[in-house]
Amino acid sequence: MDLDVEVLDTTLRDGAQASGVSFTLQDKLSITERLDELGISYVEGGWPASNPKDLEYFSKVKELGLSRSEIVAFGSTKRRGTRADEDQNLGAILSADVRTAVIVGKSWTLHVKKVLGVTLEENLEMIRDTIDYLRAHGLHVIFDAEHFFDGYREDPEYAVKVLRAAEEAGAERLVLADTNGGSLPHEVARIVQEARRSVHADLGIHAHNDSGNAVANTIMAVVEGARHVQGTVNGIGERCGNADLIQVLPALVLKMGLRALRSDAPREDQLRGLTALSRHVYKLLNMQENPYQPYVGSRAFSHKGGIHIDAMLKEPRSYEHVDPELVGNYRRITISELSGRAALLNEARRLGLEVDKDDPALGKALEEIKRMEAEGYSLEDSDATIRMILMRNLGISADQLGVIYWSVNVSREEEGDVESIADVIVRFGHQVRHGRGRGVGPVHALDSAMRSAVGKLADELSGVSLVNYKVSVVDSVEGTASKVRVYVEFSDGQRRWSTTSLSRNIVEASLGALVDGYNYVLLVDRVKARGSRQA
Amino acid sequence: MDLDVEVLDTTLRDGAQASGVSFTLQDKLSITERLDELGISYVEGGWPASNPKDLEYFSKVKELGLSRSEIVAFGSTKRRGTRADEDQNLGAILSADVRTAVIVGKSWTLHVKKVLGVTLEENLEMIRDTIDYLRAHGLHVIFDAEHFFDGYREDPEYAVKVLRAAEEAGAERLVLADTNGGSLPHEVARIVQEARRSVHADLGIHAHNDSGNAVANTIMAVVEGARHVQGTVNGIGERCGNADLIQVLPALVLKMGLRALRSDAPREDQLRGLTALSRHVYKLLNMQENPYQPYVGSRAFSHKGGIHIDAMLKEPRSYEHVDPELVGNYRRITISELSGRAALLNEARRLGLEVDKDDPALGKALEEIKRMEAEGYSLEDSDATIRMILMRNLGISADQLGVIYWSVNVSREEEGDVESIADVIVRFGHQVRHGRGRGVGPVHALDSAMRSAVGKLADELSGVSLVNYKVSVVDSVEGTASKVRVYVEFSDGQRRWSTTSLSRNIVEASLGALVDGYNYVLLVDRVKARGSRQA
Numbered sequence A, B: 001m002d003l004d005v006e007v008l009d010t011t012l013r014d015g016a017q018a019s020g021v022s023f024t025l026q027d028k029l030s031i032t033e034r035l036d037e038l039g040i041s042y043v044e045g046g047w048p049a050s051n052p053k054d055l056e057y058f059s060k061v062k063e064l065g066l067s068r069s070e071i072v073a074f075g076s077t078k079r080r081g082t083r084a085d086e087d088q089n090l091g092a093i094l095s096a097d098v099r100t101a102v103i104v105g106k107s108w109t110l111h112v113k114k115v116l117g118v119t120l121e122e123n124l125e126m127i128r129d130t131i132d133y134l135r136a137h138g139l140h141v142i143f144d145a146e147h148f149f150d151g152y153r154e155d156p157e158y159a160v161k162v163l164r165a166a167e168e169a170g171a172e173r174l175v176l177a178d179t180n181g182g183s184l185p186h187e188v189a190r191i192v193q194e195a196r197r198s199v200h201a202d203l204g205i206h207a208h209n210d211s212g213n214a215v216a217n218t219i220m221a222v223v224e225g226a227r228h229v230q231g232t233v234n235g236i237g238e239r240c241g242n243a244d245l246i247q248v249l250p251a252l253v254l255k256m257g258l259r260a261l262r263s264d265a266p267r268e269d270q271l272r273g274l275t276a277l278s279r280h281v282y283k284l285l286n287m288q289e290n291p292y293q294p295y296v297g298s299r300a301f302s303h304k305g306g307i308h309i310d311a312m313l314k315e316p317r318s319y320e321h322v323d324p325e326l327v328g329n330y331r332r333i334t335i336s337e338l339s340g341r342a343a344l345l346n347e348a349r350r351l352g353l354e355v356d357k358d359d360p361a362l363g364k365a366l367e368e369i370k371r372m373e374a375e376g377y378s379l380e381d382s383d384a385t386i387r388m389i390l391m392r393n394l395g396i397s398a399d400q401l402g403v404i405y406w407s408v409n410v411s412r413e414e415e416g417d418v419e420s421i422a423d424v425i426v427r428f429g430h431q432v433r434h435g436r437g438r439g440v441g442p443v444h445a446l447d448s449a450m451r452s453a454v455g456k457l458a459d460e461l462s463g464v465s466l467v468n469y470k471v472s473v474v475d476s477v478e479g480t481a482s483k484v485r486v487y488v489e490f491s492d493g494q495r496r497w498s499t500t501s502l503s504r505n506i507v508e509a510s511l512g513a514l515v516d517g518y519n520y521v522l523l524v525d526r527v528k529a530r531g532s533r534q535a
Helices: A025-038 A054-064 A088-096 A109-116 A120-136 A148-154 A156-168 A185-198 A214-223 A245-255 A274-284 A306-314 A337-351 A360-375 A383-393 A442-455 A476-481 A506-530 B025-038 B054-064 B088-096 B109-116 B120-136 B148-154 B156-168 B185-198 B214-223 B245-255 B274-284 B306-314 B338-351 B360-375 B383-393 B442-455 B476-481 B506-530
Strands: A006-009 A042-046 A070-076 A100-106 A140-146 A173-178 A202-207 A228-231 A401-413 A419-428 A431-439 A465-473 A484-491 A496-503 B006-009 B042-046 B070-076 B100-106 B140-146 B173-178 B202-207 B228-231 B401-413 B419-428 B431-439 B465-473 B484-491 B496-503
Touching: A006 A245, A025 A042, A025 A054, A025 A274, A042 A054, A054 A070, A054 A088, A070 A088, A088 A120, A100 A109, A100 A120, A100 A156, A109 A120, A109 A148, A120 A140, A120 A156, A140 A148, A140 A156, A140 A202, A148 A156, A148 A173, A148 A185, A156 A173, A156 A185, A173 A185, A173 A214, A173 A228, A185 A202, A185 A214, A185 B185, A185 B214, A202 A214, A214 A228, A214 A245, A214 B185, A214 B214, A228 A245, A245 A274, A337 A360, A337 A383, A360 A383, A383 A496, A383 A506, A401 A442, A401 A506, A401 B506, A419 A442, A431 A442, A442 A506, A442 B506, A484 A506, A496 A506, A506 B401, A506 B442, B006 B245, B025 B042, B025 B054, B025 B274, B042 B054, B054 B070, B054 B088, B070 B088, B088 B120, B100 B109, B100 B120, B100 B156, B109 B120, B109 B148, B120 B140, B120 B156, B140 B148, B140 B156, B140 B202, B148 B156, B148 B173, B148 B185, B156 B173, B156 B185, B173 B185, B173 B214, B173 B228, B185 B202, B185 B214, B202 B214, B214 B228, B214 B245, B228 B245, B245 B274, B338 B360, B338 B383, B360 B383, B383 B496, B383 B506, B401 B442, B401 B506, B419 B442, B431 B442, B442 B506, B465 B506, B484 B506, B496 B506
Parallel strands: A006 A042, A006 A228, A042 A070, A070 A100, A100 A140, A140 A173, A173 A202, A202 A228, B006 B042, B006 B228, B042 B070, B070 B100, B100 B140, B140 B173, B173 B202, B202 B228
Antiparallel strands: A401 A419, A401 B401, A419 A431, A465 A484, A484 A496, B401 B419, B419 B431, B465 B484, B484 B496
């Protein structure tokens, strides 16, 4: 397939070098499959000399039956003073049994002399011998010129000599790496342009994000003729990370109209799986998503101001640089005036309710939400709270839990532990139950007391548990009497939902969020029981 | 002062438009002071027509006695069909009583016709009338050409007409805004270059990060001659945010050697406060820091691999694109504590203590801090907590408050108000005092009880009050039993200091921070009384 630019994903190799990142074999295979689906040309699966466990990956990956991506192995030039056929590093690459190897070599005089401790000429020999050796074993070679931009700035002639040595030995790609991530986009453009005049082989770019320009540097390199780009999913990598392919691909494919993926799909369909890919990798790594991440972040297409929403409804192009659905994301308009109705209708639909768009209940629900937001509630992420407001205004009711009385005592003696004991009296329909709970903190104790009372009251609530709890102070001017906003996330093993509550008293706010969370389940189950009849 | 590039910070205006972001008046004043310290030319403090509460900021900010930053107000062009002197929007700007206004006007035919609903000529008139009016009232005007790059792509002649209309009416800067954030760096370079040929006034750049190129686009614009840049601290802003000044400034000042800050300090010293500024803003917004953020992130200079550490020890330049201390960050290497010691020595100096750099107390204090950070404390902004650890290890002691017993009860009956009553028994030297307090929430009640006990114990504590209080959940995986981190800021009318405390119990964490805050005053006053004798 004839591509304008080929992509090499190094999530599993360079990405894995980030602190806090560690992939299991299953993780690596799963990500590889997704990259293959997307149409990524090369997947750099590991560095066998550095991580012998990677050999297991190279073996198992053959069983996946990939159709688009080629698996490549990474390694460095042979060690000084060693013959290529005795070098363990190269031996490991051969053991990986791949068709293509990526070899990194030094191109900055500083590194050659001070870090490797060899002469400039020895370094060139090491590069040549390494590539010769691998080519003699039938491998294709992609050469990564480490620290190329720093090297070029300090000694451009030598940096070019390194590229030429690699090219003459048969490397098919010469990848210019901004290893320290400190190059600015205009410098990258200039240097790539000059490098292109000095060699024949196709150039590549491997950018790092230490100065916040990895994506831009990748794009500028392509503009100047690079035909091979390297990066990672979500930009994970050492220090500030690598070039984020999630941001590079839409630029190349959707904005610059380039063929960069091994895919027969029309260009506008090639990236619809991008958001899912990004989230999958975060999930496997147990890392938090970045809501502000371009293209795929939850806030990437989130419009808040009334003016923007109004404009967006008139003309989507007015505040969106790309149609979110092209990258698998969707437009989030926060609950507000005009768009509020559309958003609420959407929520109703997702609950299985048929509501007419002119139903006055929508307006009333919106009013209530606006009032709450003015007080300091932040409802965007609290789906259950929003839906409950909607259902209540639609007249859907179900027996709900009500807390008649609650009290919590927190105390500690000088050498003792902190103790919290809570009592609640809960009403549910005609029943009234008492619950007592202990905990480390007051909210913990109240939650414990609630569950004790509630478990006796309603079966459907017995499997409910808290999975996330966040507190923020809404208005810190008033010191300790500020309003506190509590966000709580629940799960019953299958569904997840979240509520938010506000009060000057953190305990009351927490209890409010807890009670709403339980009541949501009761309401939703009532809706299900009724089918999709209108309120 | 003659700058190469002037910086306009719009954290308080464009940054405030981000979902989840909301600044109190105190927050805004605090940030303004820091920007003034840094030497930012303009601080865009708000949008009075859109947020009438902003007028309070414009009034109070005059009392800060700023010496470097000029405060500017934002607004849009007058409404269609309205006379400038009757336009509320412009009236609000005048009420802000600033010397310079930033006016945004439409430069994309799509927006003019479909969103504003006026003719292309009317739009030009609105721009002219608006700027004329403000100039007639003695204001300088900075013109923001909204959607300039999209507008230029669609109809370059009209986009230029817009700039010229603004220039002719007297706008002193013409800021090209990539409002949708979808422009790529080479496009920005080309368009800025062409725009420069079409007008005389200095150009500016206002980039958004929707395609991940905000920082790069800002740099490219400067390379092509723009002399005014806009951005926000930490890049906060709508959707994917604005250009991050934390990343732009090091590029301009340290890498490109430009004069961009109103500061007499040598260029390599101008950004040593950058990391602290970044963290301060995250803290005020109760937002999590981004460990991968270029320059200031906790991982930005974090070296994991053995090879890199080895190289780093041989030659710091080998894997670092800039010396982290130039941006107030420090190199985190598991082997070395050199930079931690330097930071503590600095704190000692600021306390007026003379400490020898080899004093074992420094090492012990560092150990304690590292242990606390591993548990989840975030000590960087809690100067008092750090200093107390240092002073304790240096053997400086003073009678300190100790809480022998505390208890707080929070309760509410169904129709009643929430009540919190707290009791504390506090020891100070040989004295023991009881204090009782009431409050809305448990921490409020405890603070009240503490002050009641403490006021009887130590005169120097009677003027101390809480001015800021923030709570964050450190590790939300454990639901309501998560660790909670409390940050408290105190003032005695002259000095301000802050403490932080951690616990699984929010009440205990809050009390800890309160007690530390009081004890800090006692210790520092003891240090002052002793003069600068070594411990």
